[in-house]
Amino acid sequence: MHWRKSLLTLVTAGVLVACQGGSSGSDGGTPPPPPVDGGVDAGVEEDAGVDAGVDAGVSYTATVSVSATRADSRLACFRGNGEPECGxxxxxxxxxxxxxxxxxxxxxxxxxxxxxxxxxxxxxxxxxxxxxxxxxxxxxxxxxxxxxxxxxxxxxxxxxxxxxxxxxxxxxxxxxxxxxxxxxxxxxxxxxxxxxxxxxxxxxxxxxxxxxxxxxxxxxxxxxxxxxxxxxxxxxxxxxxxxxxxxxxxxxxxxxxxxxxxxxxxxxxxxxxxxxxxxxxxxxxxxxxxxxxxxxxxxxxxxxxxxxxxxxxxxxxxxxxxxxxxxxxxxxxxxxxxxxxxxxxxxxxxxxxxxxxxxxxxxxxxxxxxxxxxxxxxxxxxxxxxxxxxxxxxxxxxxxxxxxxxxxxxxxxxxxxxxxxxxxxxxxxxxxxxxxxxxxxxxxxxxxxxxxxxxxxxxxxxxxxxxxxxxxxxxxxxxxxxxxxxxxxxxxxxHPALANGSRTHIYSDDSVYLDRKDKGTDHVLYVLNAKATPAVVTVAGTAIGSAGALVDLLGGAEVALVEGQHEIALKPFEGRFLTIASPTAEGPQTGPGGGLSGQGPLARCDAPTVDGLGPLGKELFIRGSYVGGDNFGATPANRRFAYKGDNIYQVVVNEPDVTAYTFKFASADWSKELAVSGGAPVVIASEQPMSLAAGPGKESSLAIPEAGD
Structure with a gap:
């Protein structure tokens, strides 16, 4: 967590990384998102009154060239256990x-x-x-x-x-x-x-x-x-x-x-x-x-x-x-x-x-x-x-x-x-x-x-x-x-892939979301537009493991594969289920590994502590839903930030297993509460802006795919 004084406010940035000598994160880290071109016209805002069935004239466009992550097969339904309970x-x-x-x-x-x-x-x-x-x-x-x-x-x-x-x-x-x-x-x-x-x-x-x-x-x-x-x-x-x-x-x-x-x-x-x-x-x-x-x-x-x-x-x-x-x-x-x-x-x-x-x-x-x-x-x-x-x-x-x-x-x-x-x-x-x-x-x-x-x-x-x-x-x-x-x-x-299939997250951003679901010979692509602006997703066949047309399971329309790309149009708030008619043997192609390690002063897990509370004048803790966190109620010493000088605060935490939780950076008396801006999830090994986050519903989420410090 890095604090920088400005004339108007205290601007903060946070970084979560694995300590030097820990896991490299080569398998299971959070890779960077695929390249995206296009965007939302600055004059078009989300409006509850937008007709969900009418083209508003400007579309958000996303281009997905590689899928974003690997399949998660941890849970019973993903492994094929629990039938018919999974359904x-x-x-x-x-x-x-x-x-x-x-x-x-x-x-x-x-x-x-x-x-x-x-x-x-x-x-x-x-x-x-x-x-x-x-x-x-x-x-x-x-x-x-x-x-x-x-x-x-x-x-x-x-x-x-x-x-x-x-x-x-x-x-x-x-x-x-x-x-x-x-x-x-x-x-x-x-x-x-x-x-x-x-x-x-x-x-x-x-x-x-x-x-x-x-x-x-x-x-x-x-x-x-x-x-x-x-x-x-x-x-x-x-x-x-x-x-x-x-x-x-x-x-x-x-x-x-x-x-x-x-x-x-x-x-x-x-x-x-x-x-x-x-x-x-x-x-x-x-x-x-x-x-x-x-x-x-x-x-x-x-x-x-x-x-x-x-x-x-x-x-x-x-x-x-x-x-x-x-x-x-x-x-x-x-x-x-x-x-x-x-x-x-x-x-x-x-x-x-x-x-x-x-x-x-x-x-x-x-x-x-x-x-x-x-x-x-x-x-x-x-x-x-x-x-x-x-x-x-x-x-x-x-x-x-x-x-x-x-x-x-x-x-x-x-x-x-x-x-x-x-x-x-x-x-x-x-x-x-x-x-x-x-x-x-x-x-x-x-x-x-x-x-x-x-x-x-x-x-x-x-x-x-x-x-x-x-x-x-x-x-x-x-x-x-x-x-x-x-x-x-x-x-x-x-379609057993929906209730009982493995899930590969392909891509998501502010507007669109893509998952591939697989169970045996059933392969389904789920695509969602979460906003009031129409969206077009251009996705490479290699990114989703498709060598032919996609078929809409609710309407029957086909989305052709043209020069290696599928162009999927979405109305505002539309979710589409598309069967992958010709799946490739390789399946979805994952992007480059992101790893869990970072660079620079925020990634130094052995930085010496400086006396005093620094510019905050308060002790800050990771308060959250982790084991031992009393569902945001606890302020354990092993989750307390230390001041490292140069406006940097840091805490090194040992996570003994793969885990996930939601959290805030907060003082013991809740007089200061911060989280990643907009309640966004933490992206490991990336610097992210943080902001004041007083009140419920503003916490950030964190997924840690490997054990370590």
Missing amino acids: LRLYQVMVEAFVDADSSADSNTGYGTSHHKGDLQGVINSLDAIKSTGVNALWLTPIFHSVPVSGQDDWAHRLDATGYFASDYFSVDPKFGTNAKLQELVDAAHARGLYVFLDGVFGHYKVNASDYASPQGRKLSTSGQQGGTGRSAVYPDDLDFFKEVATHWVTEYKIDGWRLDQANQVPVQYWDDLRTAVAGAAADVSYTNAAGQSVHPLGYMVAEIWSGPADIASKGYGTTASPALRSAFDFPMRYSLVQTLAVEESGTGNRGASNLQAGYQNQLAYPAHAMPNLMLTNHDLVRFGDLLQRGNLADPQDSAWWARHKAAFSVMVGYSGPITLYYGDEVGQELPGFAAKEDNATCALRGVCDDHVSRTSAIVEGIPTTVGAPATVLSPAQADLRHYVASLMALRDA
Whole structure:
């Protein structure tokens, strides 16, 4: 980090390099980007009002002569393991907010703005509509009985409606239906080719849960920390109880597995016990699927650990030597996705397309058995449409609103591993006027807080949302988006390279993004324009390993190979999937190795320290999501910068393994926060400008492909 005084401000630059004598980085470093010619006309700016289907008159042009990096085959889905889990396309339903079809099963209160009357019958009635979106699995938020305690207030009743603090883990809450109704739902879903996953809350429960013994007579502990009407689980005391819960619903109801709420609350060493118990239960029973085949429940388990990649790895996946869970939601990639095509909840975003590659590189922090699951929204996050409005990027009446949604779904469909679709996102659902209604003082009362604003009444084509209401009719724009999502899901189903293929990142810059996906004889090129200006990508056939035409998998149009080049035209926010009809034996040709070593005073890892704090007058630390970083909370001595003189600050850190994390350069009291300008990812062995980065969403990402100092 180099600090240079100017007349107006303190300008900073940062360099990350390997110490002299460390790895050269000849295999796996970050090469320089391919040459790019052309650019965006200075008079054309991104505008939410640009018609996404109309040529704006000026195109951004990129020329790609060599691919940018090698394939990453670390993850289970990339290696071909985890099938059919890698091909999972989950549809999340928040039961109390979804569809009301049984007037005898109502919550009548809850968080968010829904009718709070959703039930299992409403889900059953919607199964055909859910299936028609192209998904192949259903995830229900918790349905177990939350029994009121004496004198509880409306806020406790609202919490009961969510199901996330259950009392009786072996009974369906009558506000949702009955155990028999759940069995009917599972059987009906299986008959339609849908897997069924329940929400497993194994780290906390309601204070009266110990009053409800399991079928085998086990009871939950009462010594865990209590807060309100909830209590924390205690391990290993509660392990056998939750093993019985996890296996009971597989054995008796043939569910296919679990979504694991706040999985970090369960000590990581016990996830192996729970996972192997579920796998054993699934192997002992079977059901008849939509094809008339006798199959075992899938036994898939996916963790919610809402944190950075290091925490997800250490608290969910475990290590290669001591594996815990195999799948967890890919929160880091989700944030990269919304930062690129919208804004994140903090309001920062609208970043360049290369931010997607930064998101993928976070997966370097995961062990080899990891199988991340990507979502765009869930019940705790703000819907994508509301984020577009928060960032003043588009409104529902703008074509860019729908085009940005389509772009986001195209990224998901090109993702190796399971993906999850939150109900309503397939029709661009949002809370009208949410951006104007935000008010932290009253948001809970009005149902518009960030953590529950997406819990809206369902919009399901052809299905009444409440008892006695007319059947829902979609607007033309909603119907078009839903059709597009179904087309993408069918494409993902038909092309194993998308869900279960290796990924070679070809190129990305501020505007465009290219990946090649490969699985056996299936070779697909994904190209995205992340901006409101039309784009033309001229890519050499050698860069992507193509010796002939490319064929658009959604439209059928061909992109010819002319004098060794493909010219791919992209509308604003358009994602295209192109099959490589004539792949070369050599595959994509990588560019020159970039290495991890640098030159000059910023690359001297043995520079002597100078007394004092230098011009900053503050101690600065690397604060981030690395192991031991307490998710930006810690300021360890081995991540503290020392002043080296000549306005240079430096810290030498040992990274014992390949890793990735997000971070800022910040003081212990957060009075100074800096990151690479624009939240851009670190490019190793390159000097990069840095700027003030106060507040969430402005951190930078870092991928370290080799161990060392």
